[in-house]
Amino acid sequence: xxxxxxxxxxxxxxxxxxxxxxxxxxxxxxxxxxxxxxxxxxxxxxxxxxxxxxxxxxxxxxxxxxxxxxxxxxxxxxxxxxxxxxxxxxxxxxxxxxxxxxxxxxxxxxxxxxxxxxxxxxxxxxxxxxxxxxxxxxxxxxxxxxxxxxxxxxxxxxxxxxxxxxxxxxxxxxxxxxxxxxxxxxxxxxxxxxxxxxxxxxxxxxxxxxxxxxxxxxxxxxxxxxxxxxxx
Numbered sequence: 372x373x374x375x376x377x378x379x380x381x382x383x384x385x386x387x388x389x390x391x392x393x394x395x396x397x398x399x400x401x402x403x404x405x406x407x408x409x410x411x412x413x414x415x416x417x418x419x420x421x422x423x424x425x426x427x428x429x430x431x432x433x434x435x436x437x438x439x440x441x442x443x444x445x446x447x448x449x450x451x452x453x454x455x456x457x458x459x460x461x462x463x464x465x466x467x468x469x470x471x472x473x474x475x476x477x478x479x480x481x482x483x484x485x486x487x488x489x490x491x492x493x494x495x496x497x498x499x500x501x502x503x504x505x506x507x508x509x510x511x512x513x514x515x516x517x518x519x520x521x522x523x524x525x526x527x528x529x530x531x532x533x534x535x536x537x538x539x540x541x542x543x544x545x546x547x548x549x550x551x552x553x554x555x556x557x558x559x560x561x562x563x564x565x566x567x568x569x570x571x572x573x574x575x576x577x578x579x580x581x582x583x584x585x586x587x588x589x590x591x592x593x594x595x596x597x598x599x600x601x602x603x
Contacts, residue, residue, distance in 0.1 A: 423586075424482075424526050425579035429518045434575070436511035437568035443508075444561050458565045461558050465548060467566045468492065471577040478581040482527045485574045489520050490533075492570070494541045495563050498548050502560040512567070 441455045468488030471481040493516060496509045503509075524530055536544070550556050 423582050424522055425575060425582050427519075427522055429515055429522060430571075430575050433512065433515040433519060434568070434571055436508050436515065437564065437571060440508055440561070440564045440568060444565075455565070458558075458562050461562050465559065465563075467495075467563070468570060470570050470573040473577055473580070476577070478578065478585070479528055481574065481577050481581065482523050483529075483533055485578075486520060486523045486527065487533045488570055488574075489516055489523070490535050491544070492516070492563075492567050493520075494536060494544055495548075496567075497541075498545055499560040499563055502556050508564060 444455055444458065445453065468491050469484060470488075471484050492512075496512055500506055500509045527533075548556075548559055550559065
């Protein structure tokens with residue numbers, strides 16, 4: 372036991388230093404994921420590996436389905452010599468959902484864009500199924516896409532800001548895709564499937580990067596010396 376006032380003071384200071392340097396102590400200068408002015412508080416959220424959206428096995432299942440599209444497309448149009456890259460330049464006059472941005476984009480903004488985009492693709496795949504009844508990618512998306520939408524929704528802070536399309540909006544979206552040419556209808560269907568794949572792939576990449584940075588920020592501890600403690 373300490374036997375003098377100075378010894379008591381020294382013990383208290385050392386105890387404070389140990390507490391501040393503990394793994395769970397907050398980091399004063401930890402990097403954040405949010406752009407300037409974003410007060411979402413993402414840097415305060417503790418993320419365990421099991422809680423990471425990017426770690427969900429749903430991604431592998433849904434991307435495994437959309438990856439098959441390349442082979443299916445090239446098999447159908449091999450007599451024309453079309454390669455998968457051809458779809459990148461095909462203009463179907465449709466504004467498909469924008470992908471998540473790697474730059475100046477908070478995780479919350481990416482979640483909103485993913486959520487809204489997946490709801491739209493859910494409608495667009497009805498058009499694909501009309502041209503290709505029984506399409507296996509559409510069937511798997513209905514199941515795994517629904518799971519992913521629910522996972523994303525649980526991670527969003529402002530869920531009420533994104534809503535599903537109304538029945539009239541859905542009908543208009545599908546009417547805008549219609550075309551008297553069978554060739555153009557089928558190319559549009561393939562274009563939708565290709566864009567869906569890269570929408571998912573890009574979204575997972577961005578979310579993985581942001582969750583990794585967020586987890587690193589939570590583990591970062593600002594070093595503090597014993598002399599700095601004495602000055603406080």
